[in-house]
Amino acid sequence: MQLDLIAVQLFTGVALGAVFVLLSIGLSVIFGMLGVVNFAHGAFYMTGAYAGVFCLAVTGNFWFALAAVPLLIGALGLGVERFLIRPLYGRGPDYPLLLTFGLGYVLVEAVRILFGTDGMPFDTPSLLAGGIDIEGLGYFPAYRLFVIAVTALILLLLWLLLERTRYGLIIRAGARDPEILSILGLDIARVWLLVFGLGTGLAALAGLLAAPMRSVNPEMGVAVLVEAFVVTVIGGMGSLLGGAIAGLLVGIVVSLTALWMPQMSTISMFALMTLVLLIRPQGLFGRGLSR
Amino acid sequence: MAEALLEVADLNAWYGPAHVLQGVSLSVAAGEIVALVGRNGAGKTTTIRAVMGLIANRSGSVRFAGAAIGARPTHARFAAGLGYVPEERRIVPGLTVRENLRLGLLACGLGAAAEGRAIDAVAQRFPRLGERLGQEAITLSGGEQQMLAIARALLSQPKMILLDEPSEGIMPALVDEMAELFLELRRGGMTLLLVEQNVELALEISDRAYVLDQGRVVHEGASLTLLADPTIRERYCGV
Ligand SMILES: Nc1ncnc2c1ncn2[C@@H]1O[C@H](COP(=O)(O)OP(=O)(O)OP(=O)(O)O)[C@@H](O)[C@H]1O
Numbered sequence: 446m447q448l449d450l451i452a453v454q455l456f457t458g459v460a461l462g463a464v465f466v467l468l469s470i471g472l473s474v475i476f477g478m479l480g481v482v483n484f485a486h487g488a489f490y491m492t493g494a495y496a497g498v499f500c501l502a503v504t505g506n507f508w509f510a511l512a513a514v515p516l517l518i519g520a521l522g523l524g525v526e527r528f529l530i531r532p533l534y535g536r537g538p539d540y541p542l543l544l545t546f547g548l549g550y551v552l553v554e555a556v557r558i559l560f561g562t563d564g565m566p567f568d569t570p571s572l573l574a575g576g577i578d579i580e581g582l583g584y585f586p587a588y589r590l591f592v593i594a595v596t597a598l599i600l601l602l603l604w605l606l607l608e609r610t611r612y613g614l615i616i617r618a619g620a621r622d623p624e625i626l627s628i629l630g631l632d633i634a635r636v637w638l639l640v641f642g643l644g645t646g647l648a649a650l651a652g653l654l655a656a657p658m659r660s661v662n663p664e665m666g667v668a669v670l671v672e673a674f675v676v677t678v679i680g681g682m683g684s685l686l687g688g689a690i691a692g693l694l695v696g697i698v699v700s701l702t703a704l705w706m707p708q709m710s711t712i713s714m715f716a717l718m719t720l721v722l723l724i725r726p727q728g729l730f731g732r733g734l735s736r
Numbered sequence: 737m738a739e740a741l742l743e744v745a746d747l748n749a750w751y752g753p754a755h756v757l758q759g760v761s762l763s764v765a766a767g768e769i770v771a772l773v774g775r776n777g778a779g780k781t782t783t784i785r786a787v788m789g790l791i792a793n794r795s796g797s798v799r800f801a802g803a804a805i806g807a808r809p810t811h812a813r814f815a816a817g818l819g820y821v822p823e824e825r826r827i828v829p830g831l832t833v834r835e836n837l838r839l840g841l842l843a844c845g846l847g848a849a850a851e852g853r854a855i856d857a858v859a860q861r862f863p864r865l866g867e868r869l870g871q872e873a874i875t876l877s878g879g880e881q882q883m884l885a886i887a888r889a890l891l892s893q894p895k896m897i898l899l900d901e902p903s904e905g906i907m908p909a910l911v912d913e914m915a916e917l918f919l920e921l922r923r924g925g926m927t928l929l930l931v932e933q934n935v936e937l938a939l940e941i942s943d944r945a946y947v948l949d950q951g952r953v954v955h956e957g958a959s960l961t962l963l964a965d966p967t968i969r970e971r972y973c974g975v
Pocket residue numbers: 751754756774775776777778779780781782783933
């Protein structure tokens with residue numbers, strides 16, 4: 446096998462992995478803090494891509510969409526947590542699980558009604574349309590480079606938020622022991638609200654970034670939700686670093702198997718997950734069952 | 737007589753069908769140390785968790801500093817001036833000693849400078865914590881963790897502090913230090929409700945005491961009287 450093919454495929458894997466990372470962070474932090482298995486996460490991802498289509502149709506400006514979509518869908522997430530999920534806390538994990546499961550279908554249907562059942566084209570923004578040709582190594586599309594850079598930036602910002610700010614301290618403590626936060630005077634409901642909004646905003650950003658790389662259609666969130674769950678399980682629930690590494694790992698494994706054994710590319714990530722779980726049941730960077 | 741700082745009346749609590757508090761009433765005046773004793777499973781922890789609003793299934797009235805707080809969420813009870821040191825200490829793993837202390841200040845909305853000064857003050861008062869501010873908090877010894885939990889609850893300068901078995905699993909020398917701290921806090925005007933398995937200790941430093949048994953107050957009175965009366969202790973406080 447030629448080196449250039451492998452290099453390009455690795456690069457594709459990292460870009461794909463970046464999307465998984467953005468998606469799994471929200472999934473993982475929402476589960477870690479709220480105890481909610483968010484089955485609507487894939488639908489928020491899909492909604493993000495369509496919100497991008499809409500923004501682009503209205504303004505024609507990709508950069509505006511990049512800023513507006515996470516805010517818009519993040520706000521939708523705030524509403525969902527506040528009015529649909531919050532009444533279900535304290536009734537066991539199956540209630541929010543069923544609710545988000547149904548909500549996912551509602552969002553998909555809403556998009557089908559508004560935008561039709563067919564896929565939508567989503568052009569690569571003209572500024573990023575080209576690529577970089579490295580002699581002897583291959584052609585690397587600029588847009589994928591951009592996706593990787595945005596994800597790295599988001600990870601850096603999240604790390605700063607978590608480690609350097611009081612909100613980060615609240616999130617880190619709340620993931621371990623939410624009750625102690627209310628004992629110490631914090632309104633934990635507000636923390637959960639913001640965490641849910643942040644997670645859905647990141648899912649929408651992932652959907653928007655993926656739109657020019659993968660096709661935009663109402664079902665695009667279904668497969669990716671499974672992929673995000675796999676990443677979250679491999680990385681370990683509640684670990685930012687774990688999510689980042691597992692996302693890249695899954696992206697690379699999926700695209701390399703697509704190169705060598707295309708028929709195995711979907712199965713490969715499950716094989717990876719099985720392997721990791723056999724060796725480390727709590728995931729690569731998970732804490733296991735504490736408390 | 738002026739109204740007590742904390743006035744609990746006819747408190748009931750259930751865990752599922754189990755009716756574990758059956759009409760508990762107690763009051764604590766400002767500046768008092770009041771002990772709440774009783775054998776394992778008597779309902780001591782449930783009583784103070786209910787006072788903090790942490791028991792879902794409850795009835796009864798809780799008045800604090802002249803206001804009915806029985807329907808308020810836990811964080812609002814903190815805001816009213818109730819500090820609480822829970823039974824299992826609840827030191828947050830993964831955070832340093834300093835970060836655990838900062839948790840006690842989050843709701844106060846201080847700036848970074850004022851926060852730093854408050855933590856410096858704690859470091860002076862509890863030198864053992866002061867030397868270990870950067871250490872991961874769950875690596876502290878049991879006694880140090882208890883001091884950390886108490887210090888964390890004191891940082892917001894509450895009017896009253898509820899302590900659930902602070903002496904549990906702590907070496908005797910530290911227990912004396914802790915008793916000294918409680919007396920010193922009272923001299924500074926603090927009010928304390930002290931739940932203890934160590935009945936001797938609790939009665940020695942408290943002004944009044946309530947004895948709880950099977951979710952009911954079975955005895956109340958001056959601590960000195962109880963201390964002098966071995967029969968009540970034998971009947972209700974045997975472990
Ligand atoms: N979460 C719970 N679910 C069900 N029952 C509980 C729960 N917590 C406590 N109980 C029961 O309620 C009763 C009172 O418990 P509580 O913890 O208030 O007692 P306690 O006086 O604090 O005991 P200890 O001295 O052992 O701490 C006990 O019978 C206990 O088994």
